[in-house]
Amino acid sequence: MNNEKKARKRVAEYCRRLYEKGFMPGIDGNVSVRVDSDTAIVTPAGLSKETITPGDLVCMKLTGEVISGSRQPSSETPMHLAAYRLRHDIGAVIHAHSPNATAFALCGKHIDTRYAPFAYMHLGVIGDVPYDAPGTPEFHQSVTAAVKKGYNVIMFKNHGAMVLGANLPDAYAKTDLLEAYAGMLLKAELLGGASVLSDKQLEKIVHG
Ligand SMILES: [Zn+2]
Numbered sequence: 001m002n003n004e005k006k007a008r009k010r011v012a013e014y015c016r017r018l019y020e021k022g023f024m025p026g027i028d029g030n031v032s033v034r035v036d037s038d039t040a041i042v043t044p045a046g047l048s049k050e051t052i053t054p055g056d057l058v059c060m061k062l063t064g065e066v067i068s069g070s071r072q073p074s075s076e077t078p079m080h081l082a083a084y085r086l087r088h089d090i091g092a093v094i095h096a097h098s099p100n101a102t103a104f105a106l107c108g109k110h111i112d113t114r115y116a117p118f119a120y121m122h123l124g125v126i127g128d129v130p131y132d133a134p135g136t137p138e139f140h141q142s143v144t145a146a147v148k149k150g151y152n153v154i155m156f157k158n159h160g161a162m163v164l165g166a167n168l169p170d171a172y173a174k175t176d177l178l179e180a181y182a183g184m185l186l187k188a189e190l191l192g193g194a195s196v197l198s199d200k201q202l203e204k205i206v207h208g
Helices: 003-020 077-086 099-106 117-123 137-148 168-190 199-207
Strands: 030-036 039-042 058-061 066-068 092-096 127-129 153-156 160-165
Touching: 003 030, 003 039, 003 092, 003 168, 030 077, 039 077, 058 077, 077 092, 077 137, 092 168, 099 153, 099 160, 099 168, 117 168, 117 199, 127 137, 137 153, 160 168
Parallel strands: 127 153
Antiparallel strands: 030 039, 030 092, 039 058, 058 066, 092 160, 153 160
């Protein structure tokens, strides 16, 4: 199986997992994976991730030109392609509307990872992008600026999350953790609110 074929199969598998976890309700969310230095596979517009097949996916040049696939690429494709062009460490991108994390975005509340060592270690500091209509050049510009700053998890105000990973399992694990962690913070609020780790404690997580 060639690289493109393998990548199509993997993306379709992860789309189903993301849908089944409730991270991409309806026809929302998008997934992409880098195939090589100048090519990526992206999900098409308007299809539920529950039933997407390898043949539904679109293979594109990082410059935006479609190489193969008969469907229209997602309108959010430019932010995926920009991530691969700008960051050579990125091999997969997931944009999800998972309920707990998106609840923070809807309220314009920053998800602070300084409450738990695992969140701080695996998600890093989370970037925030102001609201703009999805798919517009202004929106993609703000997202691209956050990607350039090196964030691996970026929240879109009133919208959802974008997770950048070294590969699909990595991007998936971060998406899963982000959602679980946002749920933990919501529960912690009921118990009186989580207590933040000190700078010294955070330093020790990163440097031992
Ligand atoms: Zn979205």
